[in-house]
Amino acid sequence: MHSKTPPNRTTLGVAAGQVRQIDGTARRNRVHLALGFLVILLLSVSTLLSAQDRDINVSKRYLNIPVSRASKMHVFQIKVDGVEKREFPTQLAEHQPDYWIFLDISEFKGKTIHLSGPSSQAALDAIYQADTIEGADTLYKEPNRPQFHFTVKRGWSNDINGPIFYKGQYHLFWQAFPFGTTWDTGFMYWGHAISKDLIHWQERSPALMLDHLGSPWSGSSLVDHNNDGGWGKDALVLVYTAFDRRSKKQVQCIAYSTDGGATFTHYAGNPILDSNSEVGSNDTRDPKVFWYAPAKHWVMVLFEKDGMSFFTSTDLKSWTRKSHIKGLHECPDLFELPIDGDRAHTKWILHGGSSGYFIGAFDGESFTPESPELHYAEGTNAHGDDALYAAQSFAEMPDGRRVQIAWGRIQPEGMPFNQMMLFPTEFKLVNTKGGPRLRATPIGEIDKLRGKAETLSSVTTGEVNRALDKAGPGPLDVKLKVTLAKDDELAIGYQGKTIATLHSTEFESGQGSVEVLIDKAVAEIFVDGGARYIVREIPAATSSHGLEFGFGGSTSVVNRLEIYPMKSIWKMHQASHRQEVRP
Structure with a gap:
């Protein structure tokens, strides 16, 4: 953010009374230099914002469009017979695309669309039509696509x-x-x-x-x-x-x-x-x-x-x-x-x-x-x-x-x-x-996604974590019943970072249930039938080590553990x- 307060001339080394004494030649040089920068700026903006266009005879279902995260967002138009039908912004890739998006243009089949927007002609020409999307x-x-949480194409x-x-x-x-x-x-x-x-x-x-x-x-x-x-x-x-x-x-x-x-x-x-x-x-x-x-x-x-x-x-x-x-x-x-x-x-x-x-x-x-x-x-x-x-x-x-x-x-x-x-x-x-x-x-309906369970009873946290290591970083549905000693805590971690901590006072007589859903980028934790519902963003798995549990004291117990590998919805x-x- 720039301050709206003008700088003090004295701090710039030019006192107010000295302004008229500035050499005229230096003044002209500064003016010429400023004009030069202005011309360069205007030429750059003109190049960046110049609109290109092309006609496409539509015979396929999709327009596949290359996108670069480094490109600026610009608005493009689709016209038919001079009438605007669509207007959309995108970061059209000028060079190597990071990914592709698609537009369904099946309503225009048999017609000629006029596509235009700020870009180079080469970038606009890289857009192509097909009956499948690029990257199908x-x-x-x-x-890194979540496996049992819905995400868009x-x-x-x-x-x-x-x-x-x-x-x-x-x-x-x-x-x-x-x-x-x-x-x-x-x-x-x-x-x-x-x-x-x-x-x-x-x-x-x-x-x-x-x-x-x-x-x-x-x-x-x-x-x-x-x-x-x-x-x-x-x-x-x-x-x-x-x-x-x-x-x-x-x-x-x-x-x-x-x-x-x-x-x-x-x-x-x-x-x-x-x-x-x-x-x-x-x-x-x-x-x-x-x-x-x-x-x-x-x-x-x-x-x-x-x-x-x-x-x-x-x-x-x-x-x-x-x-x-x-x-x-x-x-x-x-x-x-x-x-x-x-x-x-x-x-x-x-x-x-x-x-x-x-x-x-x-x-x-x-x-x-x-x-x-x-x-x-x-x-x-x-x-x-x-x-x-x-x-x-x-x-x-x-x-x-x-x-x-x-x-x-x-x-x-x-x-x-x-x-x-x-x-x-x-x-x-x-x-x-x-x-x-x-x-x-x-x-x-989550039952439809659960694979074969590994079930353990009356186990230590060491045994729990060895079983979780064997199961891998996910996707998983993990259910456990615990008995926490007075003033003890249950720490839930993923990839070495604590994502939730549960205290014994949250459970009646220290006994409670926890269910943890682990998918790409997300953990959802349900405590005692929803008494707490915790959502956490988690990092992409960088090793086979994923979910883990830890007690603060030695007398707390995992009464039952169920580990379900989760099937992909895709x-x-x-x-x-x-x-x-x-x-």
């Missing part, structure tokens, strides 16, 4: 958006920047993947891209069972924030699908809600919309300025403001849970972008907190930020579970993708000495990497 032979085999991913069960399969949406591993919030898409089991995901083409209102930011999804919106009975509806990168406005919009979620159409009447002027802020985003059966209306929870606002509607198009509660930030989720499984006694959970949440009551128009702000997860990434962020729970679950998935703000090293999704967890509300508390534990993709998933 190594896709999902990359050395290429580019950046962040907020979870509107996960839902719809017509026999799970749909996962997220904030996607498919143009590189560093993001630009003005050019976000909605990524889209489908699954039959919440474990194995198939990435599809983006559900939403930019339109005239801007970039589709976070939101939610719903099934319009009664055709309240007029787009068709059981239409799949996405409610999202459109962000205009020029005006910075954030307005609420709708897109809908009547073909099972294969394609989405932007509602012609967008935006459905523009509250920027009313609240005196452009911070109006991340609509969570659901059906509130007792009052037979739709509810929207919207982050506005300093908290969460509540709106209602009967047609999904016209919304009425009902209430506002200060606190929490971004990405709201609101749902009802039974206490200890008793559906006669329920509470509502309101949470925001981090793991912070309130327990309270909801009457269809306003939320009343009955607890202080609580947290169901903890842990930071390598930059000190919350490792868990922007979680959302699945709508329309067929079995009544409340399953959520979160953005893992974790960066696998050296990969053509950035960030990940944490492992899906099931929420339960349980009574504790401090009152009802939210608990998150891995979904039962095997099906590796076997058929050239078969692209189509809607």
Whole structure:
């Protein structure tokens, strides 16, 4: 940062009264020198920013684009018959690429596209079309790709958006920047993947891209069972924030699908809600919309300025403001849970972008907190930020579970993708000495990924660590039951670094259970059924030595140890990497 205070002339060796005595020749020389530098600067900028273009007769599905992390981000355009169809930023490689990204251009097959942007002609000419993506032979085999946590093929991913069960399969949406591993919030898409089991995901083409209102930011999804919106009975509806990168406005919009979620159409009447002027802020985003059966209306929870606002509607198009509660930030989720499984006694959970949440009551128009702000997860990434962020729970679950998935703000090293999704967890509300508390534990489907277990009983930490050494650095699911002596601690380490410490006072009578999921770049630790849920970014394995446990005292005991090698969720993709998933 440069100071706005001008330097004192005396400190530069030129007192104010001496300025007129400066030799005229020296002054002219300085002027000429400055003009020379200016010319050089202008020529450099002109060279860097000169636009190049080319025409491509589209006959293939993808444009493969070389990317360099050292290149500057520039915006490129695709036009057809002089009309702009796409605009995207990327770090186009001028020399050797670090990785490749791809654009699906199948909608332009049989047409000629005009591609232009700031680059050298050679760099622009290196972009080519094909029916497979560049690097398809190594896709999902990359050395640092997580093996049982979902990651995108290429580019950046962040907020979870509107996960839902719809017509026999799970749909996962997220904030996607498919143009590189560093993001630009003005050019976000909605990524889209489908699954039959919440474990194995198939990435599809983006559900939403930019339109005239801007970039589709976070939101939610719903099934319009009664055709309240007029787009068709059981239409799949996405409610999202459109962000205009020029005006910075954030307005609420709708897109809908009547073909099972294969394609989405932007509602012609967008935006459905523009509250920027009313609240005196452009911070109006991340609509969570659901059906509130007792009052037979739709509810929207919207982050506005300093908290969460509540709106209602009967047609999904016209919304009425009902209430506002200060606190929490971004990405709201609101749902009802039974206490200890008793559906006669329920509470509502309101949470925001981090793991912070309130327990309270909801009457269809306003939320009343009955607890202080609580947290169901903890842990930071390598930059000190919350490792868990922007979680959302699945709508329309067929079995009544409340399953959520979160953005893992974790960066696998050296990969053509950035960030990940944490492992899906099931929420339960349980009574504790401090009152009802939210608990998150891995979904039962994790059993599908577990290999043959090695099980040990009543063992020392030395025996535990020898078994873990034999198992290798991961991916693993390790479960243990321990008895900690009074005032003792259990240290959990990875690659020689402590990632969590548990104290005997956390366990009733010193006895408790711990489950540790180890994957590339991430550790997720669940203590006593979610009493603590710890997320840690871990380094890439540099040796066969990975997870280890240690006690402070000699009288603590590992009562039972289970070590499960974890199967890869990508095997099906590796076997058929050239078969692209189509809607």
